[in-house]
Amino acid sequence: MTQLDPSILLVDDSAVNLEILKEALARYNTITASNGDEAMEIAFSREKPDLILLDIVMPGMNGYEVCRILKNNDLSKDIPIIFITGQNDSESILKGFEAGAIDYITKPFNIMELKARVKTQLSIKMARDQNQRLIQKIRTVNKKLTDSIEYAQKIQNASLPHEDFLNKIMPEHFIMLRPRDIVSGDFYWVEETNNKLIIVAADCTGHGVPGAFMSMYGVAYLHEIVGKNGITQPAEIINKLRRIVIESLKQEEGSEVKDGMDISIISIDKTNKVIEFAGAFNDLLLVRNKEMQIFQADHMPVSIGESDKPYTNHTIPYQDNDCVYLYSDGYPSQFGGPNDKKLMQKGFRNLLLDNHQYPMPQQGDIFNKFFDMWKGINDQIDDVLVMGIRM
Template identity: 45%
Template structure:
């Protein structure tokens, strides 16, 4: 009784859901075509007929079907050959085929499934059972069509999103490059800039203001779109602070940048809504005195001279809201010819990889800088990128990566 109720339920569902489904019945017996076709039409299916294999294949030049009900014993071309041709054709290979035949030996059943049939029903069949099997296949077809539609929509949306992100990257690069208009007056330098995603939360700022060369390397909270928005905000603030207000001392630059971020993001000590901020380093090289001043937030500066490395430490608080009020400290050093200075975000240091899938870490990164610092700048860049790729292997990039090397 339970099985009978399920069969009746399936028949009713077929009536309600399959009105647009089309079935091709292939059988050389006109009586079979009439009986089965009439029954399926009563259940709301669109039915077409073919009396042999050749006429069945001709139908596929006219229209597409959701399901094929195929007899085996037919003159000229039997059902196995028809099924094989259907599955060999890229335009029809995904149409499910159900064999409905009086041939009931095991070898024929196995052969039918091997050449691509989804079901095999022997005559005489029970109509309600046949409808259940047809319903199952039509639901599978419908589900596949929906999935393909969803995938197509997702692909189109992703295409639009990627186009927008690519254009946003173009804008981000354009904003950053406006600071390099005086590059012919700058020391020699290289930049490794590898966003984790298309857009980056790391950014650099370079310019020459009245003989004072300003380099800034910043790391915004997050990466991708949120980080990129912060980076454009930060670049705009640096343009205002350095180029327009002529604030050139690194610690004062960071303090002004912090004030602007806190104000723009509505960060208040008692009600912080947006806790995002930045960390990074700023250096000022006075070409007239060969004096370099440095201030940093969380990210230090590496100075190498005569194979000796000096680490100028950064303050341990961010550029943005901070629970304790603190001012950025200023470091000053004299620069000699061929000195190397490196500024960087934490992306290179935090990259996982190597034989134990560990981070490169600060010590490992500084050892690389000391190893490569005497090479030409582009050779240094190449070596650092090659090491990073070898270290990372097949692992995902952990964060945005930004490294700037400067030779005086």
């Protein structure tokens, strides 16, 4: 149907009534049928009408039967039907609405009333059809975007260290990475160079597509800083990473783009049993003998900021069976639980303490299940990254 050229199917066994209706509705394209079979054939056709005016008393199938059949068929169920009949008792009117009609006009009808009711129902039909077209267009656009983002997810996942590589060079560990959307602003990175094992957990500004763009930047920059230039001290890695981010994104004090990342980096020297750590907002947690030590990160982002001091490099001797945890703020920031509040840092750290004695893969399962239980029916509010390593 177009706004200027709607079509109406007139169904009546009286040729006189059909002529009167056609004349009254001359501004529209009208199609006529003298019985239910003809009406259904037209309603099921490719050029289906936009509105049906249907008599009740007809030879063969009556109007109620025709209406029920049309409303139960996918080809015609969306066509509005107005009964136009001499049966104007309340029982007949109720029966008509129960059959699926949207309006009821009694004979002899008033021409002005007929035109007004037809115009109203056609306007409603046109608005509904327009909404359906817009919804379908939105679905099509959404599918294209979703398909593109899902392909981007494959690219992003391919940029992360492969599981076989991690199992080969890392101690016992688990990695919990749960994007809020399809792609993630959180990422992890692992490399072995100059007899040092470098492990990175990062949380880029934003989530979804903007966060994923920043994460790909971060992976590329880390390959350059560590892989190409062989820098292994965590503080120096973050210092250089901050400079590259500021220069690459052309960040200045008044610039609009101040995106960057929070990050924690450790360098493990297995020979001397020493961990070096530096962080931007993301702390390092170490559990030893059922006690937790917190090594605080600097409160300076990896981007343009109020402070541009060098990052602090912590040197931490470690012992066998120490548990080290790197994480983003997504897990402790999640709303849920019996009071629908954030888990917070305290709750998150207690969860680690309560379960640190288990093998790392089992801890990963525990933290995933707890997160789902805590979140419940709430939406996930941020990307989540937790890395656990047993020394």
